Amino acid sequence: MLSKINIDNLDFRIDSEYFLKYYLSLEAKLDKININKISDFAYVTDGIHTSIIFDDNSNINLLSAKSPKNNIFDLSGNKCISKNQHIENPRTRLQKNDIIISTVGTIGNVAVVDESILPANCDRHVGIIRIKNSNYLPYYVSTILNSKYGKFQSNRYTTGNVQPNLFLDKIRLIKIPYISNYFQITITDFVKKAISLLYEAKNKYKKAEQILIDELNIKIENDNNINIKSFNNSFGNNGRLDAEYYLPKYEDLQKNICKYPKKGNICSIITLQDKNITPKDNRKYKYIELANIDNIGNVIDCTEDFGANLPTRARRIVHTGDVIISSIEGSLNKCAVITEEFDGAFCSTGFFVIKSGIFTAETLLVLFKSEVLQNLMKKGCSGTILTAISKEEFEKICIPILNDNIQQKITCYIKQSKLLYNQSKLLLEVAKKSVEIAIEQNEDSALKYLEEKNNEILNLNKEVI
Template sequence: MAVFSIVQRTSIGSANRIDPDYYQPKYLQLAKRLSQSALKEKGILRRYIHSAINFGAYSLCNYIVFVDSGVPYLYTQDIRDNYIDLDNLHFITPDVDELLYKSQVRDRQVVLTMAGVYLGRASVFDYGIHVNSNQATAKITVREDLLNPYYLSTFLNSLYGSFQIRRNKTGTARDNINLGQIQDLFICLPSRRFQLRIEQAVKLGRQKLFDSKQLFTQAEQLFLSELGLQNWTPTPALAYTRNYSQAARARRVDAEYFQPKYQEMLDRLSSSVRLDRLGKLTTYTKGVEVGSPAYTASGIPFWRISNLTKHGLDDDSVNFISDELYDSLRSSYEPQQGEMLLSKDATPGIAYYLETSIEGIVSSGILRLTITNDIPPHYLELALNSLFVQLQVEQDAGGSIIKHWKPSEVRKTLIPRLSPAKEVEIAGFVQQSHAARRETKTILEKVKRAVEIAIEESEDKAIEFIG
């Protein structure tokens, strides 16, 4: 059924937009609800901020050279809803950081993604470190006597902020929003008391995330300590030789496969550690490819390798398929509770254990492992994500452009076995880590909904909802 709006020319106003997407009925309804909110203070964002800046001249990109360590450099994928992921940062030199002074991030600035698939994510930066950021991020400095930065980031992530960003976006190949459009976003301001309550809740969610990371690190360190690999770094080797018989047995002639570090790692293992093949502990089934023409704007998730992390499935950039296609595939390709998801292509070796079933279909680059032997699932999950297995993946995976880890090699992967008590102890840390991360997501989603309730109903009901 066709969806349309009839808009008078005189109502176009300062937006100066005549494209039909801008006047979708859902956008008009949300804009009306926002303007009629019971919250008394409202207006365009520029009234409540000192500045909104970004990168400066795009030609400055030519000076960016990434280094192994230096000044952290944020990409749009590092900005999440009300937190910043510091786990996979890029780095630039101090000289480049000075050149890109406009994109330096200050404490308590709101960082908002301005372009690409991650358009519209917002978070307050309060991590106490010096960082820089790429050209697709806006840094907003608020007038804190009027506007709390945590409230602003939550508002931007909420229904009433995100719809305005989607509505105002432009671009054909790549969606984007400019600084002027950001400053013209319409915002409702609740009381200082409510804004402070939002800040407290966001910080609680972030603390849970910090706890999650600490618990996972504790599990990793205990695991490596038991293996005798804690603080181990491979001995550099400028040259090494191997016999033809070794190359023939491995069916590999590339020098990278025979780097000494792989055998050095095995030689360092504690004598109390025994090794099992992954094929002895699990069976596997593959996912399926549906092809990009099958993707739909909404529907059932189609989980790709890019959605799989060692902490769970990231649904921020998930693709969808139709209900009909899902129904035809679900019996063979939908992950079930108790299975381990393991990537074998592109970024092979990422594992995540499913404590509950998930809705959706997994791509062919993901294996679904079923545990058939006596091993704590979360211990196996940690082992697969560990340095010990990641170096095996590095050695085995082939492909010059896209890495491929053959299922036959996956089955041969060595899994360290410890005492049952120690495996259970390590698994416990991993379980607690995942639980804390789920709490983070619950809290931050709840905070967004609380802002929406304050706009739609009242501050009191929103505070009651937060608890």
């Protein structure tokens, strides 16, 4: 009916996607309960509109559309904004409990700012939701926005062709159900516990990393930018004339590795799986790309679609126990161990897919994310528009072969890290599911579900040493 089309439809949209039956069914459920639009209880703005001035010496995080995920922030690819630009933009300076929503790219990802993120600012590709009414708690609102009842609205209100965007006036229209303060507090506790577990997972990873650092005892200290090479020892040998390739620090690193009791070139001790496989058009697959990897070696999400719709770079199949390593300069630290959840998934050809009978998967992860291997991989990168390390350069890197005792210690910490990460992920999913139950059934059913799942998660805690 025309009268229904006009409801909250300021742009008079009549495209079929806007009226998908799925969207209408979820909207009907929301309209049966007590709801408020975000504009009713929060101030909404966006980030800095001018070009960002980055500063490596700054400690002020710059959040972008890639930063918020499912109620957590991933700052692995983030840079810092200059102090002066931060001061000059008071409107966009982030505060504790600000809700950040991505408005371009992967639209509708949401997380809440806490003390660990601050000081921080953000660019124009995110929306800032600042609650001004105590009836709504930030982590409850963020959980609603990450649930199907929030996602369908952010997807529905997204417009544009070349670069789809979720504009601020549409964020203000998003409907958030009001559920009791007790329920909101319970959801908040679940989300904060999940974030706490994630921090514990990161600490376990750091302990594994420290074991490797102590074992190798290799420091990157040579900052000399001058090196003299004969033709036979440079272009005549490897075809490289770029000065960066011959930085003395790279030579020092390689010499230090050569001093290690056991070592070998990657091609001789690691199996590289680089066969291209074309996905079947009518079959659904999980697809992993660079943006799906966090900074402690987890695949945090993925695309799931029919083979016909996957990009042409989706040509590598991965299996449980494989390790994937980015070959793209600027993202070389995007490495992950493939778990059972992603067995049989496709990944981008921008990854090397490796496994070894000499190393555990967890050891390979920490080794290739280490500063030593990251530098040697960076040395091998070449190209102009998109610089990357080739298969040939990758395979000739010499790496240390760690003894079994060291590998067992590293593996133990990484497995603990992954258990904690999985518990964190489960808590966030339970929180999302519970708000959906509260909307579709009632608050009591949602609270009962939370209690049951909380007991299951407590049992999982016993698995962590």
